[in-house]
Amino acid sequence: MHIEVWSDFVCPFCYIGKRRLELALEQFPHKEHVTVEYMSYELDPNAEENPGKSIHELLASKYGMSVEKARNSNEELGRQAAELGLTYNFDKMKHTNTFDAHRVAQYAKDKGKGREVTERLLQAYFTDSELISDHDTLIRLAGEAGLNQEEVRSVLETGRYQKHVRADEQEAGQLGAQGVPFFVFNNKYAVSGAQPQEVFTEVLEKVWEEEQAQPSLQSLTPKKSKTTYCTDEGCEIVEDN
């Protein structure tokens, strides 16, 4: 089973949804037959790299609400994250543009470290108050996730992996994603949002059962044609019908 997860590093529900999927997977009896792949998605491709405002202020100005109300809303989100063992430090969070972070994650995927880098970048933003558009920061974080830092620097400085990010985003749109996290199972089933762990468990079970069922093949052997094959009875030209 293959699961693709579209998400952004500054998306609070993405980290929560990721953890809920992981918790469901931990208890899934066939987890060793499941692969998870993270895909790029920018919630705001025009986000400033350094807006110079707190996440509470950004939220308040976006929705035309008071900073106090924004803070309360974030605190509620933080409690949901905390239930999963995640620490969301909203007061120090450095909202930023995530395009370069996605490029690094794409490079990491090529090097077999996509999942490590995705987790590291989410933690960096939500917990460690890192500015995840800063190149030196990205290089250091990618190094912690097991990548060669000099190669990451080269990726960042030369603009590589832009096409990969754009292709993922385009695919998300084609698949009907209206937001993230967006989960696709076996290129067939979609789950939107940070669903409860039980939902992921149910979907894993359903997709697994379907995958195990005998595939029902559709015959494209031409009808009424001479079919030439061999059986344990011998080889002959038989009339199909």
Next chain:
Amino acid sequence: MHIEVWSDFVCPFCYIGKRRLELALEQFPHKEHVTVEYMSYELDPNAEENPGKSIHELLASKYGMSVEKARNSNEELGRQAAELGLTYNFDKMKHTNTFDAHRVAQYAKDKGKGREVTERLLQAYFTDSELISDHDTLIRLAGEAGLNQEEVRSVLETGRYQKHVRADEQEAGQLGAQGVPFFVFNNKYAVSGAQPQEVFTEVLEKVWEEEQAQPSLQSLTPKKSKTTYCTDEGCEIVEDN
């Protein structure tokens, strides 16, 4: 696109069908996106290793026909093969048990040489009058196809890859194969028998078009549940319906 081909090395229609598929693939504009994998299938798991009879005699006794009629039937088959550039030397063909040949082909697949070994073994049987159950012969042929001969000897002597052969055969049965060659495209479409090249071309085009079409995802997001995700408008808890 992935094509699985179940076949046996002593199956005259398998070599013909293989070549017709290959000719169709050669002219297929997207051939670089197609992979072909050969699967094990024994037409007669109880075949003797060295029956000491010509293929004409074996055929005659199997069908209760005269050796002359069997020879005519084989000559007709040989003409079909010749149209594809294949040489079937029925007079010298050494019919035999193919279990060990399949084990070698399975080992070859593990080493990335499955297609080379499959072609070499078919040619060995149909054209070169080789006894493809003989271990020294198998080792030499596998070496010609690029495998390490000492490792092939070890595979043959230790009985390795039996399970792989049996698993392929079991899968063929589950998929509804009643004979070989049996072609499965993208684990979804089946073609039985050595169909004309045009049939393979049509199937390649159909499967390719389907593969290129946007996959229509089925949503498993629970209805009426609180869906928590982020969009470019912001993150919020929305009621799905």
